[in-house]
Amino acid sequence: MFDVYSPSAALRPQELEAVYAISRAVAQAKDIDPALDEIIQLTRSVFIFDNMVIHIAHDGGMLEPVYARVVGRGRSAEADLAWGEGTAQEAYRNVQTTLEHEELDGWQQERLALRDFLGLPLRTGEELMGALVFGRFGGPPYTPDQILLAEFIASHVAQLMGRRKLVEHIANLEADRKLTQLQSDFIATVTHELCTPLGFIKGYATTLLRDDTTWDENVRREFLTIIDEEADRLRELIDSLLDSSRLQAGTLQMQFQNVRLDSFLRDITMRARTCHESVNLALELNAQGIMVQADSTRLAQVFDNLLVNAVKYAPGSQITVTLDIADNMAHVVVHDTGPGISPEHIERLFQRFYRVPDTSASVRGTGLGLYICRQLVNAHNGEITVESRVGEGTTFHIYLPIQQVQLDTTIMQEVIQ
């Protein structure tokens, strides 16, 4: 059934023209698939075929079709990648051009049943990549000239496939490199963040421990306060790191229960006013009785964080927390009238360890807060977004699915100043 052909014939002028065009298409190819399409188109002008399939070998030598075109008579039948698969395997295994002739039952009635397959190994240099098969239905059989031409085309397809493999390989390497870079950046950032408070604790503690000098009571208190605050900062940082890694791994334990958002936000804002006495904070409840499924501790962490950010990065500004309903979701807005954030930083605000460069020096922060906020809101099946204008302020929108609205709901506006 199979026989092997050794080409010897020469190309005719019009074939040479196509051959030249194919070479050029390969040389100039930027993307692999359009280049393949072009080659197939050019091939059709000098070489009749009804279908063609490119098979690429995987580890272990299994061939897998990666590209197929059905033209001419092949179009009347459903494209079938299995056509010529045996020929492809034979060409690949023997690394030789392989011809196969099939006559299926009932071929007298159906031209599609009379099939000539031409299998060509795909290789670049020493590397054997797979095989290319041309199928022709209802003859005529392949002539030596055509086979020579097909071998030429196969060598060019092989070049393209080799290039694709390289591109994929480079992309994989690049992805690996990025991942490694990300991990080492993460470690560097964590180390730096942990070392900063540690450095203060060590520095001020050893200052107080110096036995060659004495400190007056005020200075002692000042240094001890710094040590105390930095120890707190260290603990916060460790908590945040644990939260963020648990959130990333999906192992943070959440305890969901019904939470009534209006009273919840009242508690949050009241606590914020206690913690930050000078804060100018207003609560507007435009919807009442909204119940959401939430882990109240974790949800409180989200709003606490947003309010602390507003106090830190927009000091003295008016902060407004608003609750209403938007698109059937509970919609909480945390708005400040601070300096705002420029557009290039907005997209990256929720990234782990991202901090707006200008503020990093003057305001303490880990770059984890908003990352954790987004992860926590996501864990509530909600969404958090941000918009900001430089000089006008920053607005965070939190959307949470409504569990139910209590029947005594009355839409009213309440302003607690």
Place this chain on the structure above:
Amino acid sequence: MSTKILIVDDEPRYVRLMEANLLTEGYQVIPAYNGQEALNIVTNQKPDLVILDIMMPVLDGFTVCERIREFSNIPIIMVTAKGEERDRIRGLDLGADDYIVKPFSATELLARVRAVLRRAQKYDMMPQQSVVTHGNLRIDFARAEVFRDDRMVFLSATEYRLLLQMAQNIGRVIPSEKLLQDVWGEEYSEDKEILWVSISRLRQKLEDDPRDPKHIVTRSGLGYTIPIIE
């Protein structure tokens, strides 16, 4: 007049920490919270020592160190983060005299400051009269000036002290440990890294081909020497 020390760190708590400790030793302290401010102070107030943090926004410590070295040989101590080997080498490479690693203790800070100031002081007070010539190199001990092909070479205090140790002993091999002890201080005798970087910087400045040095020659396993020219 008391010794003026410029502290450059964007973290006010580090500035405060260093200031509090240095003041007890009778030093005068000038604080700076960014690189630009530091450069202005070095230019206008001529401090005796700079303690320079590396991690600062806008103008980092490396850049500041490099710029200072363009016009001044004032002693510089770089403050680096733990584990950043490359930063330490880079700081020394750019002409810093020493480094201190965060987190550091108060006593360590004071010891480093004393050691660096001691080196710088010896540089100023070296009571030498003579001039030594070695090939195209001329060292004027009285003026503490070094010339290569009659052009003055700009050396940091540490580099000059290192060259001096060898120039006073031409033809003798001086062990690395001895150089470290004499130039940097007892506590540095194991710190070969700091010596290599300084030797390499000296060669960059003094040798026609630093890879094939004629003035400062390594005697493998023994130390360094300025060989006698036959």
